[in-house]
Amino acid sequence: MISGVVxxxxxxxxxxxxxxxxxxxxxxxxxxLVGLVVLAVGLFAFQCMLDILRARxxxxxxxxxxxQFSGRVHDAIVRLPLSTRMPGDGLxxxxxLDNVRGFLGGNGPTAFFDLPWMxxxxxxxxxxxxxxGMTALIGAIVLISLxxxxxxxxxQPISDTIAHNIVRNGLLEAARRxxxxxxxxxxxxxxxxxxxxxxxxxxxxxxxxxxxxGGLGGISKSLRVMLQSAILAVGAxxxxxxxxxxxxxxxxxxxxxxxxxxxxxxISNWKxxxxxxxSWARLEDLLAKVPEPAPVMPMPAPERELRVEGVTIVPPGExxxxxxxxxxxxxxxSALGVIGASGSGKSTxxxxxxxxxxxxxGKVRIDSASLDQWDREAxxxxxxxxxxxxxxxxxTIAENIARxxxxxxxxxxxxxxxxxxxxxxxxRFEHGYETPIGxxxxxxxxxxxxxIGLARALYRDPFLVVLDExxxxxxxxxxxxxxxxxxxxxxxxxxxxxxxxxPSAVRAVDYVLMMEGGRQRAFGPRDEVLPKVLKAxxxxxxxxxxxxxxxxxxx
Ligand SMILES: Nc1ncnc2c1ncn2[C@@H]1O[C@H](COP(=O)(O)OP(=O)(O)OP(=O)(O)O)[C@@H](O)[C@H]1O
Ligand SMILES: [Mg+2]
Numbered sequence: 229m230i231s232g233v234v235x236x237x238x239x240x241x242x243x244x245x246x247x248x249x250x251x252x253x254x255x256x257x258x259x260x261l262v263g264l265v266v267l268a269v270g271l272f273a274f275q276c277m278l279d280i281l282r283a284r285x286x287x288x289x290x291x292x293x294x295x296q297f298s299g300r301v302h303d304a305i306v307r308l309p310l311s312t313r314m315p316g317d318g319l320x321x322x323x324x325l326d327n328v329r330g331f332l333g334g335n336g337p338t339a340f341f342d343l344p345w346m347x348x349x350x351x352x353x354x355x356x357x358x359x360x361g362m363t364a365l366i367g368a369i370v371l372i373s374l375x376x377x378x379x380x381x382x383x384q385p386i387s388d389t390i391a392h393n394i395v396r397n398g399l400l401e402a403a404r405r406x407x408x409x410x411x412x413x414x415x416x417x418x419x420x421x422x423x424x425x426x427x428x429x430x431x432x433x434x435x436x437x438x439x440x441x442g443g444l445g446g447i448s449k450s451l452r453v454m455l456q457s458a459i460l461a462v463g464a465x466x467x468x469x470x471x472x473x474x475x476x477x478x479x480x481x482x483x484x485x486x487x488x489x490x491x492x493x494x495i496s497n498w499k500x501x502x503x504x505x506x507s508w509a510r511l512e513d514l515l516a517k518v519p520e521p522a523p524v525m526p527m528p529a530p531e532r533e534l535r536v537e538g539v540t541i542v543p544p545g546e547x548x549x550x551x552x553x554x555x556x557x558x559x560x561x562s563a564l565g566v567i568g569a570s571g572s573g574k575s576t577x578x579x580x581x582x583x584x585x586x587x588x589x590g591k592v593r594i595d596s597a598s599l600d601q602w603d604r605e606a607x608x609x610x611x612x613x614x615x616x617x618x619x620x621x622x623x624t625i626a627e628n629i630a631r632x633x634x635x636x637x638x639x640x641x642x643x644x645x646x647x648x649x650x651x652x653x654x655x656r657f658e659h660g661y662e663t664p665i666g667x668x669x670x671x672x673x674x675x676x677x678x679x680i681g682l683a684r685a686l687y688r689d690p691f692l693v694v695l696d697e698x699x700x701x702x703x704x705x706x707x708x709x710x711x712x713x714x715x716x717x718x719x720x721x722x723x724x725x726x727x728x729x730x731p732s733a734v735r736a737v738d739y740v741l742m743m744e745g746g747r748q749r750a751f752g753p754r755d756e757v758l759p760k761v762l763k764a765x766x767x768x769x770x771x772x773x774x775x776x777x778x779x780x781x782x783x
Contacts, residue, residue, distance in 0.1 A: 290333025
């Protein structure tokens with residue numbers, strides 16, 4: 229609508245010109261001139277206002293678009309690593325969203341709104357004179373073909389640019405994450421060289437895209453100027469032949485410029501347009517891959533058992549399963565210890581039990597409902613998980629333990645910390661529970677992180693508590709805390725699953741699951757399984773449980 233009025237108002241300038249030439253100059257009337265000037269100034273001011281209004285509206289349309297999709301895109305970025313491997317730093321979808329919003333909010337779309345009005349201008353040119361119309365039409369056809377050419381030539385370089393950008397960002401992100409290793413091993417130069425190479429590729433692709441756009445943009449601009457002169461020439465010829473007035477000549481030249489301006493604008497905005505289009509295609513793809521979870525029925529709090537039925541797991545982005553055919557069940561009020569060599573699939577199993585990775589076959593059930601029948605958030609309240617590489621979030625210790633709940637319960641936080649034997653440790657910090665832990669807990673030692681991660685796992689007494697090597701970084705006090713925590717889960721009739729290399733944690737469990745090469749080697753009550761496992765390990769040195777020797781000492 230606004231575009232329509234803006235375009236109609238754009239006729240002011242050529243018509244003003246036409247009137248000045250043909251009326252004012254012919255009659256020599258100053259009052260007419262003054263009247264025309266006042267009218268034209270008014271119309272120009274109105275047009276200016278509408279232009280500003282249009283820009284503001286577009287900006288807000290861009291924002292609305294962002295508001296509509298940013299939530300789902302954020303969700304997809306967070307959930308996608310659980311099902312596929314994401315290239316680069318995994319943040320491309322966010323940049324894609326920015327691309328689309330930026331394009332929608334910029335002046336690119338105006339070109340497309342203005343394009344249909346070209347017909348009006350061309351029509352007026354034809355009204356002036358057939359040949360003026362023809363010249364304008366031919367000019368328009370040439371420029372539009374140029375637009376198609378731009379489109380064809382730009383697609384590839386632009387998608388290359390984005391692909392190289394993803395690689396480039398991924399390298400930098402990895403180097404940033406591992407800054408300490410880079411510094412300690414003196415990898416700075418080599419890492420930088422790898423990045424520079426990726427950056428050079430990116431710049432080359434970007435240059436190619438820019439050259440195409442710039443070259444064709446330049447050609448279109450000069451063509452437009454040339455066409456304006458051409459139409460002036462045609463007009464002059466018609467004036468000489470007395471087939472048109474001088475006013476028509478000048479007005480048609482301006483009209484022509486106006487008619488072709490959107491084509492010009494379109495060509496110069498073609499790169500952002502294509503980028504936005506490709507970004508949108510990628511986003512659609514992404515959102516289709518990560519559909520919004522369907523609403524599910526609320527379930528009663530679990531209270532009976534954890535059951536794993538023929539579970540086979542393929543890590544995200546992989547083809548071959550790393551864990552196959554696991555089947556066991558653990559009743560409420562008991563704890564399971566998972567043992568096995570490095571790479572035998574213990575962590576993979578833990579991820580499946582807490583529902584982080586979905587099994588390709590089989591089911592993990594809590595009280596007969598399989599995990600995929602649960603609403604994620606609802607299930608999360610009944611699950612405590614301490615991953616092998618503890619990941620905390622920027623925030624305070626209290627916020628981390630309370631899982632960033634909106635209204636955390638201070639008593640529950642302290643209770644969780646106490647259950648994890650972490651309360652005193654936290655109070656030793658100057659700001660206690662309010663201590664900010666830095667990005668990913670960088671302000672804490674590995675052991676402190678692990679203890680706070682344990683408290684987070686125990687917050688609000690979840691039914692299922694899965695601890696993946698909880699004592700990896702712990703001192704004796706920490707190990708005792710883990711044993712205590714397992715005991716407390718059993719006491720309050722929850723289920724604890726503990727992955728352990730060292731036997732001290734296995735001391736507190738009722739069942740033992742022995743993993744080997746992604747398979748379940750043995751499962752049963754601890755006192756039945758452990759002796760068998762140890763015997764087998766003794767017969768085949770190097771196989772079986774890690775740290776076999778100390779296992780015998782402690783069991
Ligand atoms: N994200 C992943 N992508 C591909 N393969 C994976 C991934 N995670 C694990 N694997 C593979 O799955 C197998 C089991 O790994 P897992 O981490 O479960 O072992 P683990 O028993 O926990 O070992 P550790 O005692 O060293 O922690 C390994 O061979 C590993 O290569
Ligand atoms: Mg592991």
